[in-house]
Amino acid sequence: MNASASTSWCVRVVIPALDEEQSIGTVIDAIPRQWVTSIHVADNGSRDATASIARQHGARVIEEPQRGYGSACLAAVADIVEVEPDAEGEIIVFLDGDLSDDPTQLGELISPIIDDQADLVIGSRVLGTSEPGALSPQQRLGNLLATFLIRRLFGFHYSDLGPFRAIRRDRFEQLGMQDQDFGWTVEMQVKAVQSRFRVREIPVPYRRRIGQSKISGTVLGSIRAGVKILRVIFRAALSGTRPEVTDASLCSVGKR
Numbered sequence: 001m002n003a004s005a006s007t008s009w010c011v012r013v014v015i016p017a018l019d020e021e022q023s024i025g026t027v028i029d030a031i032p033r034q035w036v037t038s039i040h041v042a043d044n045g046s047r048d049a050t051a052s053i054a055r056q057h058g059a060r061v062i063e064e065p066q067r068g069y070g071s072a073c074l075a076a077v078a079d080i081v082e083v084e085p086d087a088e089g090e091i092i093v094f095l096d097g098d099l100s101d102d103p104t105q106l107g108e109l110i111s112p113i114i115d116d117q118a119d120l121v122i123g124s125r126v127l128g129t130s131e132p133g134a135l136s137p138q139q140r141l142g143n144l145l146a147t148f149l150i151r152r153l154f155g156f157h158y159s160d161l162g163p164f165r166a167i168r169r170d171r172f173e174q175l176g177m178q179d180q181d182f183g184w185t186v187e188m189q190v191k192a193v194q195s196r197f198r199v200r201e202i203p204v205p206y207r208r209r210i211g212q213s214k215i216s217g218t219v220l221g222s223i224r225a226g227v228k229i230l231r232v233i234f235r236a237a238l239s240g241t242r243p244e245v246t247d248a249s250l251c252s253v254g255k256r
């Protein structure tokens with residue numbers, strides 16, 4: 001990373017979290033604070049101690065009554081805007097609260113943005129090493145199908161819809177994100193391609209989650225997520241522009 005450039009960026013971390021008391025404190029503590037200005041945990045009425053633990057560990061907690069992963073992320077971004085109205089020089093990092101991702105990799109994720117090589121950086125669990133069982137068969141299948149469709153419909157090759165990602169805030173605001181639940185990650189990726197953003201993938205490790213799954217770990221959750229993801233892709237294909245063919249593998253930072 002270009003150290004001199006990094007001093008001019010403000011990094012804000014968003015963590016959607018629902019009943020993650022077992023992991024949220026560890027996730028927050030593992031975030032490299034030297035690069036991070038604020039941490040925003042978006043809670044949707046957790047019935048456990050997620051919110052209080054997050055506060056104890058130094059995060060701002062946003063209570064969003066509207067359930068859903070996307071709603072939580074949107075509420076956290078609204079909180080960021082309240083804290084700092086000016087998007088200039090700001091990066092938002094999205095990170096799950098279940099300790100599946102390794103927060104210490106945040107520096108690698110933001111590095112291509114700081115070096116002005118990318119607008120959006122996706123942590124790819126497919127390019128990285130996943131602990132056995134961390135990605136369920138349905139998650140792998142869903143990823144393959146979604147990334148295949150994105151390639152066919154939009155001409156861009158993603159390897160994953162991983163939740164650990166970094167985006168310039170000014171670019172994020174251009175996307176007009178809307179999805180309130182499981183379509184959030186794919187909506188961002190498709191809209192980024194449609195908007196001709198510079199996108200990179202970097203390999204990230206992925207662990208088995210701590211605590212109970214809310215989305216992909218259950219059959220019903222996977223089906224609902226899968227249907228929603230396909231709807232988002234096809235809706236975007238019907239309404240949006242189709243950019244010239246590019247290949248994300250050309251801009252991927254490379255497999256370790």
Ligand SMILES: Nc1nc2c(ncn2[C@@H]2O[C@H](COP(=O)(O)OP(=O)(O)OP(=O)(O)O)[C@@H](O)[C@H]2O)c(=O)[nH]1
Nearest residue numbers: 016017018044068069072096097213214215216217
């Ligand atoms: N605030 C909020 N957070 C949510 C909601 N649903 C899921 N999350 C959080 O979003 C992150 C991803 O959810 P997970 O249950 O881990 O889903 P997943 O990663 O697809 O599935 P796993 O394989 O079980 O980890 C976690 O931090 C959850 O706590 C929700 O409705 N509201």
Ligand SMILES: [Mg+2]
Nearest residue numbers: 096098100209
């Ligand atoms: Mg998870």
